[in-house]
Amino acid sequence: MDNEALQIFETFRTNHRHLGVNDTLEQIIERQLPKICSNDVTKAVINKVDEILKQKISAELPLLDLLSLIYCGAQTVVQLCRNNNVPVYSQADIPEQFPRDAQAQKKLYKVSPTIFTRLLFQKQELKTEWNIPSREKQEKLESAWSQFWGEGGEFTMEAASSFISAEEARVGTVSMTDSEITLSDLSKALKAKKNWSRPGVDGVQTFWYKKFPSVQEHLVKKINDMMANPDLMPEFFTLGFTELFPKSEDTTSPLNYRPIAYLPAIYKIITRCIYEKIFAHYQTHRILADEQSGGRRGCFGVRKNLVVDCVAMEQESVKGCYVDFRKAFDMVPHLWVSTLLRIYGVDPVLVNFLEMAMKKWKTRLYLKPNVLTNSIAFRTGVFQGDSMSVILYWTAVNPLSFALKRTNLGLTFPNGGRISHMLYMDDLKLYASDFATLKKMIQVVSEFSNATSMEINYDKTQVFSIPSTIIDFVRLENGVELKYCLEKTYLGYEQNPKLDNDKIRSVKAQKYSDKCEKINTTEILDEDKAKVKMILAMKGICSTFGLLHWNRFDKELLEMKIKKKSMPGENDRREDIYLRHDYDLEKMRKQFSVDSDLKVVLKNDKFTPLFLADYNG
Numbered sequence: 001m002d003n004e005a006l007q008i009f010e011t012f013r014t015n016h017r018h019l020g021v022n023d024t025l026e027q028i029i030e031r032q033l034p035k036i037c038s039n040d041v042t043k044a045v046i047n048k049v050d051e052i053l054k055q056k057i058s059a060e061l062p063l064l065d066l067l068s069l070i071y072c073g074a075q076t077v078v079q080l081c082r083n084n085n086v087p088v089y090s091q092a093d094i095p096e097q098f099p100r101d102a103q104a105q106k107k108l109y110k111v112s113p114t115i116f117t118r119l120l121f122q123k124q125e126l127k128t129e130w131n132i133p134s135r136e137k138q139e140k141l142e143s144a145w146s147q148f149w150g151e152g153g154e155f156t157m158e159a160a161s162s163f164i165s166a167e168e169a170r171v172g173t174v175s176m177t178d179s180e181i182t183l184s185d186l187s188k189a190l191k192a193k194k195n196w197s198r199p200g201v202d203g204v205q206t207f208w209y210k211k212f213p214s215v216q217e218h219l220v221k222k223i224n225d226m227m228a229n230p231d232l233m234p235e236f237f238t239l240g241f242t243e244l245f246p247k248s249e250d251t252t253s254p255l256n257y258r259p260i261a262y263l264p265a266i267y268k269i270i271t272r273c274i275y276e277k278i279f280a281h282y283q284t285h286r287i288l289a290d291e292q293s294g295g296r297r298g299c300f301g302v303r304k305n306l307v308v309d310c311v312a313m314e315q316e317s318v319k320g321c322y323v324d325f326r327k328a329f330d331m332v333p334h335l336w337v338s339t340l341l342r343i344y345g346v347d348p349v350l351v352n353f354l355e356m357a358m359k360k361w362k363t364r365l366y367l368k369p370n371v372l373t374n375s376i377a378f379r380t381g382v383f384q385g386d387s388m389s390v391i392l393y394w395t396a397v398n399p400l401s402f403a404l405k406r407t408n409l410g411l412t413f414p415n416g417g418r419i420s421h422m423l424y425m426d427d428l429k430l431y432a433s434d435f436a437t438l439k440k441m442i443q444v445v446s447e448f449s450n451a452t453s454m455e456i457n458y459d460k461t462q463v464f465s466i467p468s469t470i471i472d473f474v475r476l477e478n479g480v481e482l483k484y485c486l487e488k489t490y491l492g493y494e495q496n497p498k499l500d501n502d503k504i505r506s507v508k509a510q511k512y513s514d515k516c517e518k519i520n521t522t523e524i525l526d527e528d529k530a531k532v533k534m535i536l537a538m539k540g541i542c543s544t545f546g547l548l549h550w551n552r553f554d555k556e557l558l559e560m561k562i563k564k565k566s567m568p569g570e571n572d573r574r575e576d577i578y579l580r581h582d583y584d585l586e587k588m589r590k591q592f593s594v595d596s597d598l599k600v601v602l603k604n605d606k607f608t609p610l611f612l613a614d615y616n617g
Helices: 002-015 025-031 040-056 063-083 102-111 113-121 134-150 161-171 183-192 206-211 213-228 265-284 301-313 334-343 348-360 387-406 435-452 501-520 526-540 552-562 577-593 596-602
Strands: 239-246 257-262 318-323 362-367 421-424 427-432 462-466 473-475 481-484 488-490 493-495
Touching: 002 040, 002 063, 040 063, 040 213, 063 206, 063 213, 102 113, 113 501, 113 526, 134 362, 161 334, 161 387, 161 435, 183 206, 183 213, 183 265, 206 213, 206 265, 213 265, 213 348, 257 362, 265 348, 265 387, 301 318, 301 421, 301 427, 301 577, 301 596, 318 435, 334 348, 334 387, 387 421, 387 435, 427 435, 435 462, 435 473, 493 501, 501 526, 577 596
Parallel strands: 239 362, 462 481
Antiparallel strands: 239 257, 318 427, 318 462, 421 427, 473 481, 488 493
């Protein structure tokens, strides 16, 4: 195999063509590397090719040439797998609809259990019936989205000066002590990324960066060199491939599509390393507000927000507001973000790199079956699709949280504590004791919106009251009338206006039961059916632990859906509903008991399964 591997590698290297940012749709699709099945043959092939790469790499090799070697190495592995009859799957092997044929179902599951599950339960896909020539579609898409992303807003430092001064005073002088990317940082970032996520325009999945250890040390050096000198950043690093999916039956409006961006794996790996550095710095200096739990590790995210919400909504008198930001991620001013990063003490090397990346952010829009636009630049907004989008958005809205806290307004609890708001990324919910207080808090949000050009969508912003009040709207000082709502879906849970535990638990259990029955009708192996059921249980059922009250009978029924009989205690806690429930509750209690700003509030909890009022752990 040694000579064969070397010959194949050299052939691919001789014929290799560097990625072009203006490549055609056919070239982009052709460049995507296929997925290979893992077995002993695959591992041996990968090890052999890694040895070849080790011999070819030198310290003087430019970054683009290093990436080319990785791509040619991956091509070599794929070809050798084919030569040895190892199954290889490409994007073309993924059907548009769930297959009926037994063999096709088994093949799809091998290609991707995630896609198998998505296609099995997907609703009828909306047809893209935009009956105009492809060239005209391309021009209309380019025009509409260029205007949307290219306007850049009307943000000025003067307008935001009061928020800037407040953050400078709050944070003081802090500085990041660790900014250089190490081999350990790269390994950690690679471990956090999925192997076979759909690649960007480069066509390379994260799998290949993981499986070629010989390139990793050289890659770390090139990454640090590039961050120190951002001009070395290749143009394709910040070029997205964005697929458009229709939001409704009206597919003739260019903006009535949901954009899903696919970014180059190497860019996502680098930004993951930077994310870890900034997040650790934010944690050390308590820069982020505790009220923001979107995307934060170890805080139980949505469940944390909903547990706090349950405690708040069970009080005798509550007034509140669901604030909707218009196209939240797309309206973040770049200058605002970079200013805050500096105030928060992020290393100048990282800030300079991110500023250069933001200036280079571009994407190409793809609309099935054959429309591909030219590159569209981002003059405003956060480039979604990687880890950095989370932390950049956190940074952008963080001053709002502390502005609300400085007012000392909000909902006061009988046993002590006060809460003004909770955030889950851009989902903002305000809490107050009366409408007069609530109006003052909304005014703070409005001032932030005006200062940063992150617009409030007043048409979708609504107020609520407990007990219910017979009113149609609440009029603000600026004349805007906010609609009053009785029912609202908050973070995926219906509220009327409070969370109905019994109803939601019943609906969740029934939906899960129906999905299990549908899985049973497929032709995949029984052990694979159990794996899919467990994945669904983690998403649909286990994600409610600590929030909804589940009794033992409920859990027995759910457990029986996964396996033939329930055998508590014999499985790992992550794979047994009984143990997972108890494990999650204890972990949540410990986590919430040390959450400084919310600890006092959560001590009023007598309503959730956590019952934090009596917890002294």
